[in-house]
Amino acid sequence: MFSSLLNRLFGSGQGSKDVAKDRLKAALVSDRVNIQPFYMETIKDDIIKVISNYMEVNVGQSQVILTKNQSMIALTANIPVTRVKRSGLLEEPEGF
Secondary structure (H helix, E strand, O other), X not given: OHHXXXXXXXXXXXXXXXXHHHHHHHHHHHHHOOOOHHHHHHHHHHHHHHHOOOEEEOHHHOEEEEEEOOOOEXXXXXXXXXXXXXXXXXXXXXXX
């Protein structure tokens, strides 16, 4: 039941055509902003590593993309979460 809810909220995934198209867009943008694809993969791996401390994620469907408009560059991460790790959550600091 929980997985069907996640699928409805986040979609069931992309086809290989869409994934290839997104990767090409990411490569073009990273080229325009002078970031090599290797560094984008490293950034993606680091983000996933940190999030994985608190949640189980679908690494195969994860994407980290740079987009550029006239005034700024934005980094967008789309990382499907399959489960929250309750035991990995930190205690709230006092005063919250």
